[in-house]
Amino acid sequence: MTKSLRERLQGKPPVAPADAPVPPTRPAAGVSSVPGTPTGDGYGGGASGMFGPRKGGDASALSPVDELRRSLHRKLIDRLDLEALEALTDEKQIASQIRQAVAELLRGETTPLSQTEREDLVEQVVYEVIGLGPIEPLFRDRTVSDILVNGPRDIYVERAGRLQRVPAQFRDETHLLSVIDRIVSRVGRRVDESSPMVDARLPDGSRVNAIIPPLAVDAPILSIRRFGTELGASRLVELGALTEDMLYLLAGCVKAKLNIVVSGGTGSGKTTLLNALSSFIPATERVITIEDAAELRLQQNHVVRLETRPPNSEGRGEVMTRDLVKNALRMRPDRIIVGEVRSAEAIDMLQAMNTGHEGSLTTVHANSPRDALSRLETMMLFSGTNLPDRAMREQIASALDVIVQVSRMSDGTRRIVSVTEVMGIDGEIVQLQEIFLFRKLGLTVGGRVSGEFEATGVRPRFADRLVLAGIEVPGRLFFGAK
Secondary structure (H helix, E strand, C coil): CCCCHHHHHHCCCCCCCCCCCCCCCCCCCCCCCCCCCCCCCCCCCCCCHHHCCCCCCCCCCCCHHHHHHHHHHHHHHHHCCHHHHHCCCCHHHHHHHHHHHHHHHHHCCCCCCCHHHHHHHHHHHHHHHHCCHHHHHHHHCCCEEEEEECCCCCEEEEECCEEEEECCCCCCHHHHHHHHHHHHHCCCCCCECCECEEEEECCCCCEEEEECCCCCCCCCEEEEECCCCCCCHHHHHHCCCCCHHHHHHHHHHHHCCCCEEEEECCCCCHHHHHHHHHCCCCCCCCEEEEECCCCCCCCCCCEEEEECECCCCCCCCCECHHHHHHHHCCCCCCEEEECCCCCCHHHHHHHHHHCCCCCCEEEEECCCHHHHHHHHHHHHHCCCCCCCHHHHHHHHHHHCCEEEEEEECCCCCEEEEEEEEEEEEECCEEEEEEEEEEEEEEECCCCCEEEEEEECCCCCCCHHHHHHCCCCCCHHHHCCCC
């Protein structure tokens, strides 16, 4: 259930249900085992139970500016007309009202502050009330792709594919927990001792994962995978992720309704590439997307977006990807796009590809095209069907046409390292044929990966399907990708 504005302003950390088991906590050295009383202001005024001091989470003395910020936060709750603010649906209007109230409160303070410090303080209080606290500026920084909070004073970000530590800090664990609770409560989810792990999605599509004690041993952990600026297919070529010839072939595969799997590791750019490839789907087709967290931004008019649902507090109501794939088949789709295949839904997806839903797209975690096939076999076994190995491989070989392998290089860049055709099955082995590849040559003095894209010189068997679809396939396409 979504929290009211008053509850969000108070920033109380999540509290376990009365019937939830409370694990024993070990007091830190020199700290009494008697639990304190939380103030509920989100600034670390004491904690109890699982929110007691832990490794790296001891509260330090607040600076005068931090004390002023906490004081303003408390006065703000008493001063604002929360019922009127609750009626506002525009977050910008709420932020404007809060800024005015904080500015008026600051006029009555005697702490000497410059104009810049006053403006910064106003923004920080706004961040605490309706934003993400100390990490709000990082979230607004478009150069940051991931925000990784390993505790109140241990925060990393990823910029241009490289991780770096930043000086931003939370007051203590209570402060961090209040921000986590604010994030997940906005989407009707909760995190506490009985449910210490949670996945959520921010309004911009960014993915959020939080895990708190007792599962997180040292401190609450918050991971935000940003939904970055959309990268179109032409932009990927400019960034060196693939060549014009590779893009031409992949665009033709999408238009000719070949079934494509994008394979790669975590953070390799699978979803970004999937989004770019989907732009070549004709606008006249009905597309159904199925995701754990809705990230795809398709440009077509006729798009139906479905999203899985986790179980509720009673362990009921879960809707898995497999359920949505089955339901999508009853919705008259021209194409089905599954954000990621990771379990038993693999067999339903493959059967859909084999039964008149050509042109489907999906992603899978794997280190190579051959590994992608092995993973699909393993995931088919999750469905409980006792198919022999050959039957599973025949399903895979007849359903898939192309595997696109993407990789994140050591310098943080992402590239398509292989475009592979699935040719069929020979005996017990699914036959693969590489069409394009990226050959790594080494590292430059600055640590950048150097290499070149190559065509293997093999004309794929599916080229005839592209010709039948009205797509010109010049012979040079498979000999000159430099």
